[in-house]
């Protein structure tokens with residue numbers, strides 16, 4: 001980068017009256033940026049009506065929601081968390097999904113991809129506070145809202161104070177709290193600062209049952225040693241479960257009110273708190289504004305009618321960066337000081353994790369995409385997060401006098417002690433607006449300056465606000481950060497490219513303003529030095545060699561990284577990501593990512609003269625910006641070559657449909673009663689899969705009966721979940737496939753949604769003598785229970801049949817016996833799954849059955865087919881390549897595919913439903929240097945030719961850098977099976 005140098009005339013100014021000048025050394029703390037670590041020391045975590053207080057210091061929590069269970073590769077947790085920390089988040093919020101950890105009552109597993117302890121350790125190492133949200137109910141678009149499958153077959157209503165339910169909850173909480181309690185910032189070795197009880201528990205809010213339930217959870221969690229503040233997440237701003245709403249038997253000040261909100265992108269952001277008139281805004285005056293989930297994207301449903309999911313690119317486009325700015329700045333204006341964005345990294349609902357309404361990808365249109373790629377939505381989060389860390393006054397603001405500006409909505413706030421003024425300015429129209437805004441300066445004087453806000457956008461500007469050590473007298477552009485490096489203070493402003501920007505600083509001498517880069521003007525009058533520019537790249541203005549003012553457009557701001565080290569703060573410009581920074585003697589050791597060739601520029605404490613990037617020295621020179629810099633010194637990423645997927649082998653399945661199949665070891669379905677919310681048909685038996693221990697994936701039934709003479713048709717009533725189906729064979733002859741009609745949302749939540757498949761019986765089978773009706777049900781997942789309706793207990797599988805005198809046997813994969821490494825949600829009960837055809841090593845042990853085949857396939861056969869291949873990847877060691885598998889075919893073909901990579905179920909593709917075609921596979925499960933197996937379990941309706949069509953590897957993104965990835969344990973099929 002060439003530094004163009006243009007010297008400005010020295011400006012003489014009157015003696016300033018304003019107290020705070022840019023040259024005044026700061027005595028106060030320079031912000032709340034210091035990242036927390038797991039130091040094992042005791043810390044206090046409290047709050048007052050404004051904000052949280054950590055060791056007595058105000059902290060605005062700027063948090064992003066991440067679900068460990070949606071990224072089944074523990075090494076990559078660090079990648080995601082480092083990316084968030086670098087972009088200004090100081091906290092994350094996590095759900096723990098009960099079902100992910102518990103295949104059977106009393107059995108809890110927190111190892112491998114379920115290692116919560118490792119996740120919390122990693123969060124602390126990345127310098128992030130943690131908001132822990134273990135449920136017991138979480139919703140989250142997961143099977144049964146997080147309840148384990150086995151809970152469907154227990155008595156008592158979930159989410160009430162029923163004793164049986166509570167005994168299971170207590171067992172779970174004991175297990176999960178044993179881990180969380182060790183990682184509290186207060187007393188333990190970790191950074192957990194808040195803990196959520198239940199989620200959106202609106203049911204029974206005024207009844208004894210509900211209050212008892214919440215009181216029970218509170219007491220249990222405290223008894224488990226959780227001593228950080230607790231809260232509940234109110235669905236909307238209702239004022240439900242505020243402090244005092246239920247008995248905590250505890251002193252006040254340890255429980256907070258929180259709520260969530262998912263605004264439509266077309267609606268005007270809602271007010272809450274200082275500007276809101278709804279119930280919730282008045283409900284909890286003594287606790288800080290706390291939004292436990294602010295929708296930063298939205299989940300996308302299955303494609304086709306009636307939901308019509310369109311894919312996450314569309315979600316990200318409608319809830320874009322400007323959407324984030326409008327919402328979140330409005331929140332800050334309303335007094336929100338604990339702010340969590342749901343989701344910030346959505347990840348993947350792999351295996352049988354997704355709730356029926358959603359497909360595999362849980363990308364969510366979030367700031368960090370499913371492939372761990374940085375999107376433009378991170379830019380506003382970065383700008384606001386860095387500002388919160390640099391400007392501690394933002395943690396304590398009161399509403400101030402109304403300010404009216406033509407064409408713009410203005411929220412005016414002030415710091416009660418320092419007198420700083422903050423203006424959140426929002427444009428609710430679609431075209432940019434420029435209007436004069438009257439700023440109140442620190443000493444009560446006023447100045448009016450034109451402020452531009454783009455269409456449907458917002459910005460936070462201020463007067464008299466301290467940013468790092470520099471007091472900004474006022475600015476028409478949003479401040480981003482302030483740091484001190486070496487001899488100078490640096491203050492950065494950021495906004496949209498092309499926008500006019502003005503920043504003023506009080507001055508009491510004859511400041512010399514020098515434009516080091518870009519075009520800017522400076523003028524001095526009435527004790528104010530005013531610097532004006534138009535945002536384009538990075539404009540640099542040096543003032544008296546003691547203050548460096550940087551104006552960054554969005555793209556340039558996304559290349560600025562602040563990192564606090566024990567030996568001082570560094571500010572880095574250039575790379576696509578800065579992960580870590582360490583100062584050692586005269587050397588700054590930096591680690592991060594580049595995508596294209598990049599500059600490296602470092603502002604570091606005095607004495608630092610050398611720079612290492614990812615372990616290699618970079619030859620730097622000193623600049624007149626006070627930095628060490630090297631132009632185009634960092635290489636971009638080398639190209640990643642992915643092999644074509646060839647060498648496929650095929651093996652046909654479903655021997656269960658054959659009349660002679662030996663089902664002697666199957667379970668006889670003979671139960672007479674069930675705890676399901678679905679009624680057991682008169683005379684029984686119970687056919688619901690859950691009642692026999694099969695909680696996830698496909699389930700088979702074989703009904704034996706003697707007399708088919710005069711049998712015109714068979715009727716099979718069944719329940720699945722969105723996109724489920726049933727296929728039947730009589731004496732080995734296909735009768736057809738029936739697809740579960742997509743329910744209305746009322747039907748799906750009440751659990752009364754049953755479909756009946758009626759199949760004609762072929763003439764030649766209408767005989768006496770033994771007959772076998774074989775039925776395969778692609779049971780989708782259990783419903784979520786937004787209330788306390790036991791929706792997860794709605795039956796899955798067959799409900800009843802029109803046959804009389806029939807003996808039913810049932811088979812699936814008993815969840816209690818599921819793969820201990822890949823967990824309870826990885827597999828269902830297809831023949832191939834029960835025999836390990838999805839596992840590495842399957843062709844070797846059953847080689848005789850696997851016949852070569854090439855794609856595209858076009859077969860029309862009702863039933864199950866498997867395809868396997870293996871492929872080798874040779875991605876460079878220092879390249880982080882994010883890879884997915886893409887399936888495409890003629891959309892009229894009626895089939896679906898489960899994809900198993902090295903035995904891990906990475907999702908379900910439905911060719912004629914969509915919208916998902918590409919399935920992200922996390923590195924670790926995917927061996928980027930080595931051999932991988934891919935198995936496709938294909939279910940064909942038999943109504944049309946089925947694929948697979950084209951199956952290929954897709955590069956979702958790549959960067960030079962990344963984190964070290966350990967292979968995820970992926971046991972092979974034991975030989976001889």
Ligand code: IPT
Pocket residue numbers: 138139140141199200235236260262293298299
């Ligand atoms: C909110 C839930 O709390 C969360 O778990 C998730 O399901 C989210 O919705 C949607 O993705 S509920 C809110 C939409 C009322």
